[in-house]
Amino acid sequence: MAKLRARLFGVLVLLTGLLTVTGVQPATADGLPDSLWFDEPAAATLTADNGHFTDGLGREVVLRGYNVSGETKLAENDGLPFASVADARKSATALRALGGGNSVRFLLSWAAAEPVRGQVDTAYLAAATAQLRAFLDAGIRVFPDFHQDLYSRHLFDPDSWYSGDGAPKWVVDAGDYPDESCGVCLFWGQNITQNEAVKQASYDFWHNANGVQDAFLTTAQKTMAYVQQHLSAAEFAGVVGFDPLNEPYAGTYDSGQTSRTWERDVLWPFYTKFRARMDAAGWQAKPAFVEPNLFWNANLDFQKQEGGLLDAGTLGPRYVFNTHFYDQKAISGVFMWGKARDGQYATDFGTVRDRASAAGTTGVVSEFGHPLSGSVSDKAPTVLKAMYQALDSRLPGSTWWDRPASSGPVLSGTQWQWDLYNGRHQELMNDNPDKVLTSGDAWNDEDLSAVALDGSGQPVLRQDARLLDRVYPSATAGTTVAFTYEDRSRDGSTTLTWNPVPSSLPQVSQLVGGGQYSLLLWRSDGTDAPTEVHLPASFPAAATTVVSDLGTTSAPPAYTRATPVAAAPEPGGTGARRLLLTAPDSGTLHYALITNGASAPSDGLLSAARTELSAWAAAKAG
Incomplete structure (x- = not known):
């Protein structure tokens, strides 16, 4: 019944589009053009229906692509993924033709969208929308994401070893946070649980100290309304939803609180508020791509925490279960010796499938990847192959032919990341002119971009094309x-x-x-x-x-x-x-x-x- 409704809806959209879109093919006796009649506009419209993404023609859709891009974390292009719309177009064309992607998670910056409290920067929204449109024009679906890592760059000192992104300076100024320090940290992510400034600022956001969560929600609503109003109806059909906030974590739990009760009592109410803001902004028909507690599906036992939005009930078509996966054992260089193998992540990604199914919606792994330089980069070819294998099927190759009916749904996923400027950055780390970062992703020593520019300025893959273009x-x-x-x-x-x-x-x-x-x-x-x-x-x-x-x-x-x-x-x-x-x-x-x-x-x-x-x-x- 759900697919029948989707097909009927799709026919209505299609017939409407045929009356308004120029350049359609000659019609057959049933009124539909013979050549590629199933393309825009009906095919672009997605819903999260009956455990799958479903297009306006009733077909199950799989989203595959990349995050665009970690450049948004940096200050060099003012929180935009690209320096220009021309670069965005170049990136979109390469992502489709070289990387085989049909979708992107499109990063946005709260700090750039609201540099002054209560004042949304429409110039930033206009530039971001124009860059987003470049991907829609290339036939690529988009879901925006308000990105944050370690809460805000403004928590960090100019001479710090680390940096963050997300909240504007005025948010940090409104709090009373200790001088940031991670102590003895080998990886930037340890700041999440060891840096008191990051922990306290995160806690304050979730408890709406100084009204900062309300301010974020208002800015998010204005951002979504701007995007909806400044895209055509056909373009907006290619925007599949919105990721409210990257990698949520409590900072610290209240007395007696657990990761599960934090999701129930703090995180889920935030998502319901964000969902209401989506509706008010004209995004009623698009799902919120909601993420569970950051450490829900960690593959290190001492990191793993109970969660997965277990107490949110049936999510249904208004939400998508959205999670990330990195092999922290492989990245550590300590907990996994050797390379990834056939079926390495079948259980981890199977957990995502099962949780999405139990929640009555579809799942997406909106971040996964592995470092491409450094001491553990030799694992990247096998780690990434095993992750894509686990997206394709919940079975290892050794048993797939024997029991294909157990293969499970094909998961959607967007690899971290697709950054044209990899190795070419000019980023002043924490605004320090004496620390100009140029190598890798120019953020906390990361280097995960699947793409870069060659000597002539053309996009080239940094990983095996046989792995990426699938x-x-x-x-x-x-x-x-x-x-x-x-x-x-x-x-x-x-x-x-x-x-x-x-x-x-x-x-x-x-x-x-x-x-x-x-x-x-x-x-x-x-x-x-x-x-x-x-x-x-x-x-x-x-x-x-x-x-x-x-x-x-x-x-x-x-x-x-x-x-x-x-x-x-x-x-x-x-x-x-x-x-x-x-x-x-x-x-x-x-x-x-x-x-x-x-x-x-x-x-x-x-x-x-x-x-x-x-x-x-x-x-x-x-």
């Missing part, structure tokens, strides 16, 4: 049963193959060879729009082979409604491509193997692989 089901017309992707990314000179095709499927194994492959199983529900699968740049048309119950091809043709297996550009004109699988029936189990392993495979091999896959799907997932 096959994933961006929109599934029905219910996803299982998905896996073997990216064949590299750790140095070693090819990482964690999910080989089993020997029981010799024709499929021959077809895939040493290439990349993905396998999607889904059950149709009568949705007319096609299932969409992102095709990385490593899957050019001539090298893309598809074996599906819908048909086989060694070079998918251009899309028409009569073509069940086809290819088309991704929206936004960046050169990225997608595979389109059309199955307008209902209740049928479908499968599609997508690989770049074979060069011009014979019809006989395609037919034999299809026979093997049909029998396997019926036995294992039917």
Whole structure:
């Protein structure tokens, strides 16, 4: 019923859009254009429906992309992700074409939005909205985030080892905080629990000391209203929701209070207030991407705290369960020796799936990543591969083929981070002219950006493209049963193959060879729009082979409604491509193997692989 309502809504939006949008394709007898009729505006509209993101055409949607960007934490561009709209456009095009992303978590700065108490800086909001629009124009969905780390840079002395971001100076001036000190801290995050200034300031925010939480909520409402009013209706459809505040933590708990009761009595009431501000700002149809206690899903036992919004009840479509995950064992260099392995994070990400499901909504891992320089950077290729594997499926590769029906929903996620200025910063740390930071991310010695600019000023990936630009089901017309992707990314000179095709499927194994492959199983529900699968740049048309119950091809043709297996550009004109699988029936189990392993495979091999896959799907997932 929920998907039927979504489809009916989508048709209304689509028909309205066809009356107003210029340049549509010629219509068929049913009044809909034949070529890419399912694109804007209906497909852009998302809801958190029945445990999934669902678009206006009733399809399950997976968001994949990056955080844009840690530059917002810095002062050099006045709290904006980019120095100019031109840089934002360059970043968006590269994120789509090189990084394979269809969404971004777009960072905003409270300090820049409200530099003077009660006065919202409309020039900042205008610049931020213009940069945000650059991503919408590239066909990328956006969810903004009011970002904070260690509460505020204004808590830190000019000669401090660390810095923060978030609250304006006037907020810090209104408090009476001790001189900041972390003591013997090896990592900046230890300030959260060891720096008394950070702890007390955080505590004051959650208890609305000096009215600072009220001020933040008012600024957030004005920011959201500004964005809504200064984007067109079609552009605003691509804004999927809002993340109220990054990585919430109590600072200190009240006497007798636990992490769980703090979430219940302090954090959740804040979210309900923020939700009301969203409604007042014209964001009624968009969910709040609410984060639990920062330490809820930590993978170090001494960090882990009870939580996960356990007492918030059923969140439903007005909220999305939004969390982060970093492997603190791997980052520490002490608690994890060696590299990540197949299935390393299956349990951690399975916990996210289970908690979102229990809360009656969908989940998103809006931050994950690993340092790309320093003493533990050698772990990055395997850690990131294992994290993406866990987003794709809750199973390790070693058991996926044996029990695909247990694969679970494909999780949405945005990697930290996508910063064009990596290694090129000119940041005065804590406004100290004697401490000009240029390397890495220019913030607390971090270096996690997946992108940088080369000598000619063009964006280039800093990580293996096979890892980042991935096959994933961006929109599934029905219910996803299982998905896996073997990216064949590299750790140095070693090819990482964690999910080989089993020997029981010799024709499929021959077809895939040493290439990349993905396998999607889904059950149709009568949705007319096609299932969409992102095709990385490593899957050019001539090298893309598809074996599906819908048909086989060694070079998918251009899309028409009569073509069940086809290819088309991704929206936004960046050169990225997608595979389109059309199955307008209902209740049928479908499968599609997508690989770049074979060069011009014979019809006989395609037919034999299809026979093997049909029998396997019926036995294992039917």
